[in-house]
Amino acid sequence: MSLFGQDRSFLHALPAADRRVLLAEGAPRSYEPGEIMIRERDTSAYVLALLSGWSVVSVGTERGARLILALRGAGEVVGDLAAVDRRPRSATVTALGRVEAVAVSGDRFRRFLAARPHATSLIMRQLATRLRSADVERRSLASETVLQRLAARLVELAERAGRRAESGTVLELPLPQHDLAAAIGATREAVAKALRLLREQGVVRTANRTVIVVDMPVLVLLARGRTHPGAHSSDKPPPAV
CATH class of the missing domain: 2.60.120.10 (Jelly Rolls)
Structure with missing residues (x-):
């Protein structure tokens, strides 16, 4: 997508x-x-x-x-x-x-x-x-979890509209959580839960209308549905967020 x-x-x-x-x-x-x-x-x-x-x-x-x-x-x-x-x-x-x-x-x-x-x-x-x-x-x-769809969106935004910084890749487009939700066909609450999970595992950092991708390799794996934050095995599926 x-x-x-x-x-x-x-x-x-x-x-x-x-x-x-x-x-x-x-x-x-x-x-x-x-x-x-x-x-x-x-x-x-x-x-x-x-x-x-x-x-x-x-x-x-x-x-x-x-x-x-x-x-x-x-x-x-x-x-x-x-x-x-x-x-x-x-x-x-x-x-x-x-x-x-x-x-x-x-x-x-x-x-x-x-x-x-x-x-x-x-x-x-x-x-x-x-x-x-x-x-x-x-x-x-029809087939992907909210976490997987959100990860895919964040990867795409980082690749197409991201700025490299010492802390990671800063997404330059000021998309609030309700817009991120609208971009993946999910509720704002579900996106907030998925972002919290990504923050807790050190994959991303968030501020007011700002997302910084800290661990791009893990985010890419999440987008492919091959792992979940905190797991090191690509065989484990992402949680159903």
């Missing part, structure tokens, strides 16, 4: 000339932390090309909770599905920190793609990656 898109973002994969053309088609937008950039079920069709900052893609559930599907950062585009199929928005996109973007209308974005087969191929590849990720996510929700 993955919160992030492809290693090379849509904007960065475009030829420089095409990237300039696309950005010139839109208007600059700025979003403050917590501001909704795109709202689920809305009928708007503009696309946002992200220039800086991070955003959270989420959907509401029947129980009124929120499930985080992805994190999108600089170089990526959001809102492209509604622009392509002209149907209501499938998810909400919220600024995690301050975000700078360029808003391109759905009509202009479709014309841009129609004139550039390479760009269309990139969008199709992006949609295929998201579909595969959704399939993996469904499988993990």
Whole structure:
């Protein structure tokens, strides 16, 4: 399962000339932390090309909770599905920190793609990656424990948005516990319990909206379901948190 898109973002994969053309088609937008950039079920069709900052893609559930599907950062585009199929928005996109973007209308974005087969191929590849990720996510929700899913998320965040420090790997994205819970399809209480277990065994340290991965090898093993904190045998399964 993955919160992030492809290693090379849509904007960065475009030829420089095409990237300039696309950005010139839109208007600059700025979003403050917590501001909704795109709202689920809305009928708007503009696309946002992200220039800086991070955003959270989420959907509401029947129980009124929120499930985080992805994190999108600089170089990526959001809102492209509604622009392509002209149907209501499938998810909400919220600024995690301050975000700078360029808003391109759905009509202009479709014309841009129609004139550039390479760009269309990139969008199709992006949609295929998201579909595969959704399939993996469904499988993990059905077969993995909260501890295993949380460990996998923390490993991914450390690898993609972590900063090395003397104390370990500091996760740069300020995700509170309720967002970590929403990112793995669990309750906040279950995530708090799993984090407490990881802290007690010296795998991670936590502070206000900050997680520091202290023992990455053990965290990786946990993500694979091969051990649990305090155990040295890879044959022992993780506890059912």
